[in-house]
Amino acid sequence: MNFAKLLFCGVSDLNDLRIALDLGAGGILIYPKMFEDVSQFVELMNLLKGRRVFVSCDHEGGQLETVPFVPPSPGNLLLGRTDPRFVRSYCEMAGNFLRRLGFNSVFAPVLDVKRTYSNAVVGYRSFGEDPKIVAEMGKASIEGYKSAKILSCAKHFPGHGRSRKDSHEEFEVIDASIEELQEDLLPFKEAINAKVDFVMLAHLVYSSLDTKPASISRKIVQEILREQLSFEGIVVSDAVEMKALSKRFKPSQIVQEFFNASGDMLIVSKAKNVKGYLEAIQENLQAGRIPKRMIERAIDRVNSKLVEVESDVANLFEAIEKAIEIKVSSLRPIPALLVLPDEISYSAADVSASYVATIKKQARKYLKARCISFSQVRSVDAKHLLIDLIVDASENEISLHRELSKRFPTIYIITRNPHLAEHFKGKPHVVTYSLSPLVMGYVFRKLSQLSQGGV
Amino acid sequence: MNFAKLLFCGVSDLNDLRIALDLGAGGILIYPKMFEDVSQFVELMNLLKGRRVFVSCDHEGGQLETVPFVPPSPGNLLLGRTDPRFVRSYCEMAGNFLRRLGFNSVFAPVLDVKRTYSNAVVGYRSFGEDPKIVAEMGKASIEGYKSAKILSCAKHFPGHGRSRKDSHEEFEVIDASIEELQEDLLPFKEAINAKVDFVMLAHLVYSSLDTKPASISRKIVQEILREQLSFEGIVVSDAVEMKALSKRFKPSQIVQEFFNASGDMLIVSKAKNVKGYLEAIQENLQAGRIPKRMIERAIDRVNSKLVEVESDVANLFEAIEKAIEIKVSSLRPIPALLVLPDEISYSAADVSASYVATIKKQARKYLKARCISFSQVRSVDAKHLLIDLIVDASENEISLHRELSKRFPTIYIITRNPHLAEHFKGKPHVVTYSLSPLVMGYVFRKLSQLSQGGV
Secondary structure, eight states: OOGGGGEEEEESSHHHHHHHHHHTOSEEEEOGGGGSSHHHHHHHHHHHTTSBOEEEOOOOSSSOOOOTTSOOOOOHHHHTTSOHHHHHHHHHHHHHHHHHHTOOBOOOOBOOOOOTTOOTTTGGGSOOSOHHHHHHHHHHHHHHHHHTTOBOEEEEETOOTTOSSOTTTOOOEEOOOHHHHHHHHHHHHHHHHTTOSEEEEOOOEETTTOSSBGGGOHIIIIIIIIIISOOOSEEEEEETTSHHHHTTOOHHHHHHHHHHTTOOEEEEOSHHHHHHHHHHHHHHHHTTSSOHHHHHHHHHHHHHHOOBOOOHHHHHHHHHHHHOEEEOOOOOSSOEEEEEOSOOOOOTTOOGGGHHHHHHHHHHHHHOOEEEEGGGGGGSOSSOEEEEEESOOOHHHHHHHHHHHHHSOEEEEEOSOGGGGGGGTTSOEEEOSOOOHHHHHHHHHHHHHTOSSOO | OOGGGGEEEEESSHHHHHHHHHHTOSEEEEOGGGGSSHHHHHHHHHHHTTSBOEEEOOOOSSSOOOOTTSOOOOOHHHHTTSOHHHHHHHHHHHHHHHHHHTOOBOOOOBOOOOOTTOOTTTGGGSOOSOHHHHHHHHHHHHHHHHHTTOBOEEEEETOOTTOSSOTTTOOOEEOOOHHHHHHHHHHHHHHHHTTOSEEEEOOOEETTTOSSBGGGOHIIIIIIIIIISOOOSEEEEEETTSHHHHTTOOHHHHHHHHHHTTOOEEEEOSHHHHHHHHHHHHHHHHTTSSOHHHHHHHHHHHHHHOOBOOOHHHHHHHHHHHHOEEEOOOOOSSOEEEEEOSOOOOOTTOOGGGHHHHHHHHHHHHHOOEEEEGGGGGGSOSSOEEEEEESOOOHHHHHHHHHHHHHSOEEEEEOSOGGGGGGGTTSOEEEOSOOOHHHHHHHHHHHHHTOSSOO
């Protein structure tokens, strides 16, 4: 049994992803930081494609939009004032965009019923103050995602709308009566009828039901969600690092109570915590604190919904890998300078001027390289590695570029004019056929992996 | 006969669009400026939906990417080094994103064969230096767009790769022999076999074929493209304002020669020029300088490919219109100030902090409003209209907000907490249920339309 199937791992960079994949995590939750450099996101999707793993995000639309390329939503609070067909249409569109990027699931819709006193964390994320409308809109949302083949998630069970505090920051007890809480359950009942795939648990304590937070309450998960509401899909916790939970319970206790309550997958948002949670599952199981059949059933539920990751952007990564020619064996471990042309000729049919600012950031990020222009090279001292980016070059300019390598270890990057590569044969060089940050990020990461030994 | 069907109108803002739609233009070419404010783009698509009109863009992927929300391409020059399946996959993805946004056509792929001396305007846009590879990749591109139900356009006939200058800026004669030009035609032949919908003409002069630029050459369009290559789709000019053409020919002459050459649609990139071109068609026709059957045939070809515009983002506009409550009858024509809260509470599940900068820009753009924070109001003199944006407010704060209207004409904007609206009954106010720029842009435009008379 691979218990990592029971973890949804938060991923903010490629290292996080490698940790999660090495362990065999069942779910990958992609955080906004992953999109700061689109070349990284494309590489991530290439690592994921073909694997049987949930790839999800918090992209709810509106107040919480974490994935670029998905058109914005005016938010649930506004959509809740309209007609379910608008919700269905938005979620179908968003779902289609997400699916082509490589996602197969999304942690939406929010089914919390807003109150006048709700904390700002509920805000625009709720479909409104009427449980019936929230239920109706939630159903439309789930249907929209379904038609885009995106698994959806009703959250935050049994209803987060009565919270006056923010569970990311602190613990809270909801003192509503059982009758009052019934109102909040209505949207979840409708979601279960609509065959929602995931239900995410709140970290709040509901004093009329249990003394433990919903996310580790057998009463709330097993008795209400599983038995009364007959939910047979996957139950996920909210992130275990949220202070409402993590300040009061140790990982081992969270694990024990969550799986005994018939939870299926824990969201571990930080890669450094994943191993600890994995060990906690193992230990609890060996000590008999979680019955083996509970874990087996959770793994079965996870397996029953897993699909292979498909991603159109992963193909872009494959294409880049295929096209780029890297004729560099190693990099001298001295400070690097990215040398940019003094001037690049852009036509009206050219948006690549905006690329340069991004490329500079990428050079700093992956190669710790400062950026200078070609004419500034003369005032640089020799203890530098030059990465000389060539866009256009006359014959005379080619000589000047070639001469750099007499004074500095130099790597030439040939972009728009691949035929110029013939002038740099025998010298370390890369032919990129592109100036897109999608490509340059890849090249800089590749070079950084070579940064031992001398050019 | 509506000759406006024969014009592809460049659109940079909503006014441009209204001009084009009022005339009944056959095509709308959406320029990048339209995307500077996404709320405007969404309104544009709402105006277009349901109409039979081509909605196109210059989004080629790579060097020329004009539409946001479409994931970036590494560019044709790089893709040309790989495998046609990568081109097909990218164009299918891009096409699907474009179609859901509301486009039904795209001015791609570029089929120009790159030369070592090509102008930077060719740059990364070409699939490379081998006509066979360009042909193969072009075919894959057309197939990709077709499977996304996007009409595609082979450009720039009969091949722009030999240009050393940029036609946006200047006129150029290509002195290649007829045999040499045959090489450049190969990708277009393959595109026509693949049933490409549009062919776009270059503004270059090909001295071995004609003394006139390709875009108005009967020899090149009628004899080569129509008769020799049997192209039965729609022939479009490149933008008539490009200096290579507009510096040497008057609109009347361009119109006469283009339609006599069996061209179908002229791209008029500036709204102010549209009427002149329309009149030029009319006059040429009346004077017998263009045979009526040429115009009829062009209109038939346009009609044969027209489809109704469908757009998922147009639905968002409809939803916003339905939800927003604007209780304002008119605006006092005095300088407006947008009053923002001194502090807004954002949770970890909230990206709306980034909205505020955009909202400030929108207030400047649509209402010419400066932005101040609530606590700065006390130092403002009374000759201002206040637009008071309320996110959260305690009872005490509500009183402070209400008091503003004693000193200033004030419009209240209620966002996250719709129940607060009850405190502003009888006063001019708007309930937005959202803080998204998608919504605020709409609200500010609506208010600007009311800016006569006093609040």
